Amino acid sequence: MNTGLLLYIPYRHLENRVMTAIRAAGFDVTLAQARLLQRLNPGGSRLTELAEAAQVTKQTAGFLVDQLERAGYVRRVPDPTDGRARLIQATAKARAAAPIAEDEIARIEKEWEEHVGKRRMTQLREALGKLCEITDPYR
Template identity: 80%
Template sequence: MNTGLLLYIPYRHLENRVLGAIAAAGFDVTIAQARLLQRVGARGSRLTELAEAAQVTKQTAGFLVDQLEKAGWVARVPDPTDGRARLVCLTAKAKEASVVAEAEIERIEAEWDRHVGKRKMAQLRETLEKLCEITDPYR
């Protein structure tokens, strides 16, 4: 099995567990919507930035943002640095769901610590952070 797949399988497991926890808490969001929500910056993001970060077309990002806005996950607000532009910002609902997601991630990481050991998990994390230096263009 190649390294990329070995990285993806645990991520997919984590993502499915997080989406399940969010759904169990009463939040309704699709995987595509959640992946876009993850990329909204703390101070908001422009649609083109979201599309690029999510690796989807601007039209797809616009469609997802429209859905998220109708469902109360995001709001479009004027960009204070450019009067012509708008920012996509997370709403209180998205921030509440984020708390649920973070708690589930903590549970998953604790399970992984128990399974492989804290030292190996720390090494894995350190290695992945180092790899992000050369693989994450949005860092």
């Protein structure tokens, strides 16, 4: 099995568990919407930046933002640095889902650590962090 697949399978498992926890808590978001929400900058993001970070077209990002705005997860506000531009910001409703996701991630990482051992989990995190230095353009 190639390394990419070895990275993807555990990530997919984590993502599915997080989405299950978020939905169980009453947050009605799709996976595509959640992936977009994850990429919002704390102060807000322009649509073009958001589309690039989420690796979707501007049209797809706009469609997802429209859905999220109607559901109350984001709002569009004027960009203070450019009067013609708008920023997409997470609302309190969206921010309320973050602790649920973080708690589920902590549970998953604890399970993984119990399975592979603390030393290996530490080494895995260190190795992945090192790889991010050369693979993450948004770092």
